Amino acid sequence: MALQYVVTKRVFGFDKDKNEKYVAKSVRSGKVNFAKMCRKVSQxxxxxxxxxxxxxxxxxxxMAEDIDDGKSVQLGEFGIFSPTIRAKSADDEKDVSSKSIVQRKIIFYPGKIFKDTLEDMSITRRVEIETDYTDGSSNGGNNGGNPDSGDDGKGDNGEAPDPAA
Structure with a gap:
């Protein structure tokens, strides 16, 4: 299966004129949870x-223990997990402290297996399906799956007259 994308309209903050631009945005086809992945590997x-x-x-x-010690963890051709921070800048060196740190995070650097997978992956544009909406009334053109509802407009709901009457 291919990686899919949609085209979205954006206004970029760095654009002085605030012009709208179009950009491709990836669309994920789902998520595999831990239990399902364990089942797949098991099989x-x-x-x-x-x-x-x-x-x-x-x-x-x-891995969490080693990352907690400030170490990067390399898992062969899988990739490298590396702890890092994001911090506020300051005009003077003395103004930089642990309070300047605004975020701690782990960066994943993909290894050869994932780089090759991404390189070989096909990319396709997702085609949005057009949807017709009804006004919510009961006569929206759907007669319950019956090709002929039997209503001939005479008000008898398609019933034959009773000969005994």
Whole structure:
């Protein structure tokens, strides 16, 4: 499956004239949660799902410990997880302190596997499906799936007259 994008209209803050511009924006096709990923890896490797869950949970715990120590963690060709900060700037060096830090975050640098995947991934424009909206009335053209509702406009709802009457 390809990565999809839609075209959106934007006004960029750095544009003095505040002109509207069009830009491609990626659209995700879904999300895979931890349990489902463990199930997939379990099927691929032929081990019980709980074993995969334990190994991955242990890996994440140990990564968190090393990142807490200020270390980057490299997982082979998977990539590198590196702790970093975002801080306010100051005019004088003496004005920079831990209070200047506004955000702590972990940056992921993808390894060869993901770089190759991104390079080979096809990209397509998502076509928006046009939708016809009704006015909400009961006569919106849908007669409940019956091709012929039997209503001939005479008010008898398509019933044959009773010969005994």
């Amino acid at each position: 691929l490797c032929g081990v019980h799902r709980k074993v995969v869950d334990l190994v991955v949970s242990g890996l994440v715990d140990k």
